[in-house]
């Protein structure tokens with residue numbers, strides 16, 4: 001029904017459709033969701049809502065896509081430089097550079113916590129598990145990037161501890177575990193499965209074709225439940241199987257790179 005979109009001269013697209021975001025309910029006064037590939041300006045192989053800066057896409061397009069995500073969230077989104085660790089950054093205001101523009105990164109960390117309305121938090125993924133957290137009553141929100149290493153080393157308890165320090169009650173926290181590689185697809189060597197399962201037994205899995213695998217979202221859910229999180233929603237979509245999302249593994253199988261989608265959360269400005 002639409003004419004072909006005009007090019008912006010960078011291979012990007014002008015007048016792109018708004019972002020398609022899977023909204024999740026983390027409580028009153030909290031806006032949260034998981035972006036899809038749809039609604040950005042980047043061309044193949046990052047088409048189109050690529051939010052990751054380190055995947056060889058043009059930075060101007062990525063910042064434009066991040067602005068689109070911020071518009072959806074109704075708050076400027078802060079992202080960290082994710083390093084598969086367990087460090088947590090706490091933000092008290094939307095981070096800006098000297099010119100007032102959003103910063104590309106708030107530093108090396110795999111989780112971010114905020115207690116101020118209008119501070120948007122984002123976590124970038126393409127098979128790893130994006131985790132969104134909120135204690136709506138206390139006014140504390142958080143995001144975590146749970147890949148194989150971060151999960152095994154405890155990024156989920158780390159972000160919950162920082163939320164508790166910021167005033168949250170873990171029993172009041174509602175969590176959303178987002179689209180990620182599922183335990184029937186995420187094949188790994190047997191030794192790697194054993195190593196991760198030693199730290200996080202719920203991750204032990206087998207692919208649909210019978211080889212060793214890891215179920216990272218199951219490991220995240222188990223960590224959340226063990227910590228006492230009262231309400232866990234699992235958006236049960238597999239990034240490798242579902243091409244609405246970016247998937248590093250699916251792209252690598254096709255010999256190409258790909259983009260990053262995001263989990264987003266913010267306390268609404270009343």
Ligand SMILES: [Zn+2]
Pocket residue numbers: 181182183184185186238239240241
């Ligand atoms: Zn799968």
